[in-house]
Amino acid sequence: MKPAQFDYERATSLAEACAALSRVGGDARILAGGQTLVPMMAMRLSRPSVLIDINDAVDLTGLEIDGETIVIRSATRQQQLLESELIAKHLPLLADALKFVGHVQTRNRGTIGGSIVHSDPSAEIGLVAVVSDASVRLHRNVGVRTVPVDEFILGPMQTDIAPDECLSDVRFGLWPKDGYGHAFEEVSIRRSDFAIVAAATQIVLGPDFRVCRIAIAVANCGPTPIRLRTIEAAFENETVTERFLHEALQLIDPELDPYDDIHASATLRRRIARHLVGRAILQANARARRSLKKREQ
Amino acid sequence: MKIQNFNVNGRQFSLSDIEPRMSLLDLLRDRLRLTGTHAGCEHGVCGACSVLFDGRPIRSCLILGVQADGHEIITVEGLVGRAGSLGALQEAFCDFHALQCGYCTPGMLIASEALLRRNPSPTREDVVDALSGNLCRCTGYGQIVEAVLAATRHRTEPTTKCAAAIRQDHGEPESSSTKG
Numbered sequence: 001m002k003p004a005q006f007d008y009e010r011a012t013s014l015a016e017a018c019a020a021l022s023r024v025g026g027d028a029r030i031l032a033g034g035q036t037l038v039p040m041m042a043m044r045l046s047r048p049s050v051l052i053d054i055n056d057a058v059d060l061t062g063l064e065i066d067g068e069t070i071v072i073r074s075a076t077r078q079q080q081l082l083e084s085e086l087i088a089k090h091l092p093l094l095a096d097a098l099k100f101v102g103h104v105q106t107r108n109r110g111t112i113g114g115s116i117v118h119s120d121p122s123a124e125i126g127l128v129a130v131v132s133d134a135s136v137r138l139h140r141n142v143g144v145r146t147v148p149v150d151e152f153i154l155g156p157m158q159t160d161i162a163p164d165e166c167l168s169d170v171r172f173g174l175w176p177k178d179g180y181g182h183a184f185e186e187v188s189i190r191r192s193d194f195a196i197v198a199a200a201t202q203i204v205l206g207p208d209f210r211v212c213r214i215a216i217a218v219a220n221c222g223p224t225p226i227r228l229r230t231i232e233a234a235f236e237n238e239t240v241t242e243r244f245l246h247e248a249l250q251l252i253d254p255e256l257d258p259y260d261d262i263h264a265s266a267t268l269r270r271r272i273a274r275h276l277v278g279r280a281i282l283q284a285n286a287r288a289r290r291s292l293k294k295r296e297q
Numbered sequence: 298m299k300i301q302n303f304n305v306n307g308r309q310f311s312l313s314d315i316e317p318r319m320s321l322l323d324l325l326r327d328r329l330r331l332t333g334t335h336a337g338c339e340h341g342v343c344g345a346c347s348v349l350f351d352g353r354p355i356r357s358c359l360i361l362g363v364q365a366d367g368h369e370i371i372t373v374e375g376l377v378g379r380a381g382s383l384g385a386l387q388e389a390f391c392d393f394h395a396l397q398c399g400y401c402t403p404g405m406l407i408a409s410e411a412l413l414r415r416n417p418s419p420t421r422e423d424v425v426d427a428l429s430g431n432l433c434r435c436t437g438y439g440q441i442v443e444a445v446l447a448a449t450r451h452r453t454e455p456t457t458k459c460a461a462a463i464r465q466d467h468g469e470p471e472s473s474s475t476k477g
Contacts, residue, residue: 008317038359039340103430108353191429
């Protein structure tokens with residue numbers, strides 16, 4: 001047995017989980033899919049005194065559309081989302097990204113909330129949440145608050161969650177369907193391994209093919225997923241051409257803060273990021289154009 | 298802690314004195330003596346400890362034993378046919394030399410079994426994708442992929458015929474297996 005000793009409780013609802021967190025205090029941890037927490041405990045990087053297992057909490061799994069928002073409850077499995085028709089139809093960017101999230105054995109346990117709460121800088125789900133302006137809802141025994149994901153993720157394995165809070169759901173605003181395009185790009189050592197760099201783009205084109213709305217972000221080029229706001233601003237009201245893209249990509253370097261590791265130097269990460277962002281913008285733009293042409297027919 | 302209701306390979310178990318920190322992997326190996334499931338990295342990287350959990354493949358090192366209460370587990374021991382005969386996948390692994398040291402094999406078999414249950418006629422791409430979470434340091438993966446594809450072709454046939462058919466596919470005359 002590799003982890004340090006701990007006590008174990010099963011919570012069958014969000015309310016029970018919050019009550020247990022407030023009763024136990026400081027070093028209790030929520031156990032969702034366990035695909036990040038359990039390895040960290042095996043390496044004794046994490047030594048909680050109590051684990052509160054939310055795998056039986058029925059009100060923490062599943063997803064639904066609520067007006068202009070998709071609400072995904074926190075303990076919904078990544079594989080379930082990958083197989084969900086609702087996600088394929090309304091959040092195709094997340095569907096594409098999930099193919100890169102771990103392997104089938106880890107996706108079968110891993111949850112959307114667990115991934116965001118752990119905030120690994122290379123994580124695909126956090127990247128998609130940031131590029132979608134998603135927000136998280138955090139419950140405690142008394143009260144609930146909603147925080148935009150890009151404010152919630154503070155750094156590597158650091159988020160703005162209080163010790164007595166439990167993430168209940170992640171909310172993605174729906175983008176318009178007409179003129180919409182998305183793209184997800186990633187480079188990793190093996191398929192589905194940790195990303196060396198990943199990039200995600202969403203775009204909405206007007207009837208004249210000019211950019212009405214664009215969101216671009218990269219993962220693993222800094223401590224958190226990074227929104228490339230200067231490049232987004234450069235594209236507003238422009239038509240995406242390879243030439244314009246080449247110029248806009250000159251703006252990427254000051255936005256990135258990559259690190260060296262065994263798999264890639266910081267310099268290589270910068271080069272990959274520039275390449276993947278370019279590819280993602282072109283692909284998202286091509287999809288958006290197809291969507292407009294389909295409408296015309 | 299107690300585990301009241303725990304089904305492994307079709308057998309019902311109830312266990313007591315389980316420490317919460319004991320992984321399902323350790324529970325299977327040390328308490329139930331089902332040592333076919335292998336302990337590799339024990340932190341979710343290698344895939345050697347894969348088992349089916351309610352029919353889906355998971356890493357048994359990343360789930361606590363106590364979390365398996367109320368669930369159904371199938372380990373590599375559960376893949377053999379009646380009277381201990383090998384299943385189609387296992388036969389194919391033998392015939393295609395899909396193992397050398399054999400350490401990763403239980404995980405490879407479970408991952409392949411999970412694939413074939415969901416998708417009885419996978420493409421090569423599907424097989425590679427399904428096995429991407431399992432590390433092998435001997436074979437270079439090629440023969441494993443071949444074995445799974447061969448098993449796919451003959452999975453529906455009865456085990457004895459299946460073994461012969463796989464051998465024939467592999468270029469051996471069918472008679473050699475009966476004579477030998």
